[in-house]
Amino acid sequence: MALLEVRDLRVSFDTPDGIVRAVRGLSFSIEPGQTLAVVGESGSGKSVATQTITGLTRGAEVSGTAVFDGTDLITADAPTLRRLRGAEIGMIFQDPLSSLHPLYRIGWQIVEMIQAHDRGISKRDARRRAADLLTLVGIPRASERIDDYPHQFSGGMRQRVMIAMAMALDPALLIADEPTTALDVTVQAQVLSVMRKLQQEFGTAIILITHDLGVVAEMSDEVIVMYAGAVMERAPRRDIFYRNHHPYTQGLLASLPTQKGKRLTPIPGSPPSLISLPPGCPFAARCPHVFDRCRVETPPLADVQGDPRHQSACWLDHDVVEAVA
Amino acid sequence: MTEASTEPQPLLRVQDVRKEFPTHRGEVVRAVDGVSLEVRKGETLGLVGETGCGKSTLARCIAHLYDVTSGSVWFDGNELTGLSRRAMRPLRREIQMIFQDPYGSLNPRRRVGSIIGDPFAIHGISKGAERKKRVQELMELVGLNPEHYNRFPSDFSGGQRQRIGVARALALRPKLVICDEPVSALDVSIQAQIINLLADLQKDFDLTYVFISHDLSVVRHVSDRIAVMYLGKLIEVSPTDQLFEQTRHPYTRALLSALPVADPDTADSREQIILAGDIPSATNPPQGCRFHTRCPKARADCVASEPPLEPVFDDDPAHRTACFFPLTIGEDLSTAVPELVDLPDREAS
Numbered sequence: 171m172a173l174l175e176v177r178d179l180r181v182s183f184d185t186p187d188g189i190v191r192a193v194r195g196l197s198f199s200i201e202p203g204q205t206l207a208v209v210g211e212s213g214s215g216k217s218v219a220t221q222t223i224t225g226l227t228r229g230a231e232v233s234g235t236a237v238f239d240g241t242d243l244i245t246a247d248a249p250t251l252r253r254l255r256g257a258e259i260g261m262i263f264q265d266p267l268s269s270l271h272p273l274y275r276i277g278w279q280i281v282e283m284i285q286a287h288d289r290g291i292s293k294r295d296a297r298r299r300a301a302d303l304l305t306l307v308g309i310p311r312a313s314e315r316i317d318d319y320p321h322q323f324s325g326g327m328r329q330r331v332m333i334a335m336a337m338a339l340d341p342a343l344l345i346a347d348e349p350t351t352a353l354d355v356t357v358q359a360q361v362l363s364v365m366r367k368l369q370q371e372f373g374t375a376i377i378l379i380t381h382d383l384g385v386v387a388e389m390s391d392e393v394i395v396m397y398a399g400a401v402m403e404r405a406p407r408r409d410i411f412y413r414n415h416h417p418y419t420q421g422l423l424a425s426l427p428t429q430k431g432k433r434l435t436p437i438p439g440s441p442p443s444l445i446s447l448p449p450g451c452p453f454a455a456r457c458p459h460v461f462d463r464c465r466v467e468t469p470p471l472a473d474v475q476g477d478p479r480h481q482s483a484c485w486l487d488h489d490v491v492e493a494v495a
Numbered sequence: 496m497t498e499a500s501t502e503p504q505p506l507l508r509v510q511d512v513r514k515e516f517p518t519h520r521g522e523v524v525r526a527v528d529g530v531s532l533e534v535r536k537g538e539t540l541g542l543v544g545e546t547g548c549g550k551s552t553l554a555r556c557i558a559h560l561y562d563v564t565s566g567s568v569w570f571d572g573n574e575l576t577g578l579s580r581r582a583m584r585p586l587r588r589e590i591q592m593i594f595q596d597p598y599g600s601l602n603p604r605r606r607v608g609s610i611i612g613d614p615f616a617i618h619g620i621s622k623g624a625e626r627k628k629r630v631q632e633l634m635e636l637v638g639l640n641p642e643h644y645n646r647f648p649s650d651f652s653g654g655q656r657q658r659i660g661v662a663r664a665l666a667l668r669p670k671l672v673i674c675d676e677p678v679s680a681l682d683v684s685i686q687a688q689i690i691n692l693l694a695d696l697q698k699d700f701d702l703t704y705v706f707i708s709h710d711l712s713v714v715r716h717v718s719d720r721i722a723v724m725y726l727g728k729l730i731e732v733s734p735t736d737q738l739f740e741q742t743r744h745p746y747t748r749a750l751l752s753a754l755p756v757a758d759p760d761t762a763d764s765r766e767q768i769i770l771a772g773d774i775p776s777a778t779n780p781p782q783g784c785r786f787h788t789r790c791p792k793a794r795a796d797c798v799a800s801e802p803p804l805e806p807v808f809d810d811d812p813a814h815r816t817a818c819f820f821p822l823t824i825g826e827d828l829s830t831a832v833p834e835l836v837d838l839p840d841r842e843a844s
Contacts, residue, residue: 211682211683211684211685212653212682310772324773324774325546326773327773354545354546354709354774355545355709355711355750355753355754355755356545356749356750356753356769356770357545357773358753358755359752359753359755359767359769359770360769360770362755363767363769381682381683382755383683383757384712384754384755384756384757384762385755386757387755387756387757387758387759387761387762388755388756388762407759408759411757411758411759412759421684422683422684423757424687425683425684425686425687426683426687426712426757427687427690427712427713427715427716427717428712428716432716433691433694434687434690434691434716435687436684436685436686436687436688436691437684437687438688440652440654440655440685
């Protein structure tokens, strides 16, 4: 059984400019020990979706279900969500500094978090646990640094502290929202390798939200490509890169610089407003293969070449994929 | 790629430039610590390195936005160092910058037309209808709708705002454009639009670029030559292809190997070098080679003295490396036995 099963998630916000439909019918599931990458550009709804699942979008209009280990997170009450967050679902965000309290020592914050969920544990054991975690994520001299404040750590080290906190209670699911976007590449490589190591050790499922297709290729088992609040394509990793179907997926990959000097193929135009979405396929206005039907009817996710693990929301023939490599 | 010696005179020559900033604790941050390089007319020099390596400071020294602490910057035969504001003014037209943040570098309360027209106003070139016409020509040139002349920056998307920045930089027909992370804040599909635009403009106006980015795949794409910086120093300078195919400096190799590749087969098969620790502080950089605290090949020699930036093995003169133990082609750095670095991780502070 899937660890988390999300069905037809819809999230909208009422703003002075109108209703922003940030997520429009998102469905996916994730198995234990798997990494699901959710990729998309700014405004695709990738972060809003996962924040909603963990109960972090206040003031939003939400419908759909997100069943985690038998509990629907969308309808769950605050105490239930609080219990699950941290203990069962760990979270890390792009900017570790805003997730750490600047005035408390790192160790104190981890200990508090452990004790909040495990009232039986002694302070001393919790502290030992915290030091072990810091060692595990590659913080040198962890038993000394446990008494440092967040500002005494570099960006990469802070993100490791966040991972340590997220993993403190051995959660079944880790939601990582652009965890390495603010980091330099060599530090990103360190942090990604820590995440991989922890996943192997604890069998944690990871939802990795990113705009970086390189990170997707390095880390994921399965990929969801989002655009304007909806899934354009979902597939196992290699299919997304080598046998993709949706013109938006293809456009993203073609935009990447590869060889020196070769002219890039950008996607023309920019994403539509989520307040006044035109009818039909949200990508129609930028799609090189657009035809009449695309502007009228929204294409549903349908199996590509009869493979239920590979789906694309496009009116183009689902038996034809772009064979690369 | 032409040899340096056959070129009459580089457009830009940076000679042993240092830039220090005092800290409130009375220490000195050596942001740029003795950098020399040349940029030839019409070429794109990529400048790469991680946070704090000094690449943006160097760019600002070149654009004369900072006074250098020592050393000199020559542009088109003129020494810029020490020039008065007045003497600098005509030269400012020839060197322009494009910045990373298209939000932060545009005044939100001013109309786009007047923002792009600023350079004309500042340098007293054209006014009224003539200026508007020139601004609208620029807007068209960078792919903006000239009818949007009276709109505000907030009416534009991120990619369009960067086009506004490009239009403003090109207004005075500069010879040298310093692009400081020009596409880093943009989504990948939009990033490609701007990169293509910069390439077209370079061809049409014979521009010379210094292109700064932390993203090696972007730099590889746009650059004829690449200079790699680490803690205020150049550690490898090379024609682009050679930098990737005959990487000499262990830091360059680590940077290249850390770059995530959007290709599952390559991602699965390649050996990644995970560097130990963090970049040390520029207030108190390591002795000798600054990379020795994280280098898998570092030996005692690397602590004792600083390696010069020069061709190694039989590399051509355009490919210079500052390393006592440069990599041979095909050398596997991931199996190097470190003498100075404790793996897997070592604190550097």
